[in-house]
Amino acid sequence: MNNKYESHSLLAYEKSQALDLEPKLNFKKAITGELTQNLSNLCQNELIPFLLQQFGNGYWGQQCLNIAPQTFMILQHFGIDCELVYGEVSINGTDEFDTDYDELVKELENPGTAGFAIHVWIQIGKDFIIDPTVAARINKYYSAQFPSHQIILGKSKKLLKDLKLEYKPMLAGAKYVTKTCNIPLKYNAEAV
Template identity: 40%
Template sequence: MRYIEYLKASEKRSNELGIGSRLALNYPVAARDIDQYIDISNRELLGLLIQRFGQGYWSNSCIQLGAQSFLFFQHIGIPCELVFGEVVINGCNEYDTTIEGLLSEWNRGYSNDTMQIHVWLNIGKDLIVDPAIASRLNEHYDCSFPAHQVVVGKPEYLMNKMRLNYIPMLTGAKFLEKTCNMPLPYKGLATSV
């Protein structure tokens, strides 16, 4: 399946569970706008994340980084949604995330246990914003790859240029509210940067 098909299936699954996903699938991000999202993510958002979390290893902090990024984009009126799933790098599953595992977390509710999960944002129809994956790429695949940057791109670009295959399984900020006691309010949504 392609990213958008996984994304639609994850939205349907999330809404059936009552998570209340708010994907903006009717708002495709124009190619001409991607550079602006990259700039905002790696200038304003990255500065905020470094100030908040320091410059340590971020790959195991995707929940906190994703939540902070969600709040940032909500604050500036950009439609985004949290996505929970797996990232495959060079053909290897990185987080061992499964739908069954995520459903178990949802059904169990709040827990202090470590989750097998990766979290990123989806802006508009299919723009991926991932503040945590660069640390993983730097640590395990390419030490010349900057560890502190926000990876932004369309799924096809990320797959072809960076060998990152994102597999959405659930979507919606309410997932973190229930499983991590982390309320994340939605704000009014704009349609572009």
């Protein structure tokens, strides 16, 4: 693997398996131009209006633990093979959440004992990212012209090149949210 995101994602997958999170990531899934266009259309035309109705048009930059699992469930409902990923995102070289792997594991082992720093997004295949909340942070801290309520999506290299977003996966699996936040999530799409 020549992509830093891909190697970190694979490591997060392996660590998550060892922690019994049962991640369902299909690293062999082909991300075609057609799939990318379909996902983009789905996010713009279906997901954003739904999320705005659910969460309002306030600041979403600290809402990833609420909004990403909801997005995951909608994508699963549409039969899209995806997984929740937990870690850090860097914007223009600045880590946004100070996420720490050991803290993520502590929260998993003893949920609710303290607030923990985390960013959550959705991954398809080996490196396709869907992030419903990071746009709010870009708008608030980096560029007021950047639309705050949009879903950022694309391959990790393209997001790094075009938007200076570097994703750092640490754990994966919907079971993490179920265990730490008591949000029951189901897979409807099978990772094949």
